[in-house]
Amino acid sequence: MTDLAIGILGGAGRMGRALVRAVTEAKGARVIGAVDALGNPDIGKDLGVLSGLDALGVVLTDDVSALFGRADVIIDFTVPAATVENARIAAATGTAYVVGTTGLSPEQQTTVAEAGKRAVVVQAANFSLGVNLTVALTRRLAEVLDDSFDIEILEMHHRHKVDAPSGTALALGRAAAAGRGVDLDAVEDRGRDGITGARKRGGIGFAVLRGGNVAGDHTVIFAADDERIELSHKAGDRIIFARGAVHAALWTAGKTHGHYTMQDVLKL
Numbered sequence: 001m002t003d004l005a006i007g008i009l010g011g012a013g014r015m016g017r018a019l020v021r022a023v024t025e026a027k028g029a030r031v032i033g034a035v036d037a038l039g040n041p042d043i044g045k046d047l048g049v050l051s052g053l054d055a056l057g058v059v060l061t062d063d064v065s066a067l068f069g070r071a072d073v074i075i076d077f078t079v080p081a082a083t084v085e086n087a088r089i090a091a092a093t094g095t096a097y098v099v100g101t102t103g104l105s106p107e108q109q110t111t112v113a114e115a116g117k118r119a120v121v122v123q124a125a126n127f128s129l130g131v132n133l134t135v136a137l138t139r140r141l142a143e144v145l146d147d148s149f150d151i152e153i154l155e156m157h158h159r160h161k162v163d164a165p166s167g168t169a170l171a172l173g174r175a176a177a178a179g180r181g182v183d184l185d186a187v188e189d190r191g192r193d194g195i196t197g198a199r200k201r202g203g204i205g206f207a208v209l210r211g212g213n214v215a216g217d218h219t220v221i222f223a224a225d226d227e228r229i230e231l232s233h234k235a236g237d238r239i240i241f242a243r244g245a246v247h248a249a250l251w252t253a254g255k256t257h258g259h260y261t262m263q264d265v266l267k268l
């Protein structure tokens, strides 16, 4: 069988470089190209060299259409404004599309979800196996525990991260809300400061820390009187997200269109 031809969007980024490494170490897939934003200083450079590997003989370009034309699957870790355009191209061309960009507005999210009507789309705020298990366990605990357990979600990321709370923290919040049969929008409590008043029963709180080169720490706390359960996941290196995204890309082979999550890919 020929290797799955993978194209990477955001190839000069932190995740783009990790993706090149993850595809190179995976069986059954190869990188056929990568694209970054027009004017990026790394355009024209070899993807292997950019990613700390030997030269691959494939260079970074700014030609998105050409990449969609050649790839079996596109993996997109860019910025929301680019991702909506890329999702439209995936829908128009029917190319399988794995998307990890976070911080999408509700309208941008709708465009990505709609692409699933025409193409296989796998979208996850976090592609790591461990985090996806933590999401599944969070939902299960929230199903079992009543609202005498206050749910708080704490996350920490590196100093360059631009959106908060992280997409993963929000996914954990949605899982907790779903377990309780409520809408996260109705119960979330973000950014407490000053005289906030007492905690609302049933609320789901978020706290955000930023600093250093932390790849991503998440803890879900279920706090009742006299006892507390904490589920924690700590990412040591962003390669875990890249490996998960490559796993999802391989999973798309032979699937019909649809908007899938990593929970589908991992059958959780």
Ligand code: NAD
Pocket: 009, 010, 011, 012, 013, 014, 015, 016, 035, 036, 037, 038, 040, 077, 078, 079, 082, 099, 100, 101, 102, 103, 124, 125, 126, 127, 128, 238, 241
């Ligand atoms: P980064 O800033 O290092 O990389 C983003 C890259 O996208 C940059 O090189 C930028 O030039 C490029 N880009 C911008 N516009 C573009 C365009 N129009 N076409 C092609 N490339 C374009 O950021 P990062 O740390 O690699 O993260 C990227 C995204 O992935 C963020 O939204 C981040 O939150 C998300 N992320 C998701 C997961 C996950 O598992 N889902 C894990 C880590 C990061």
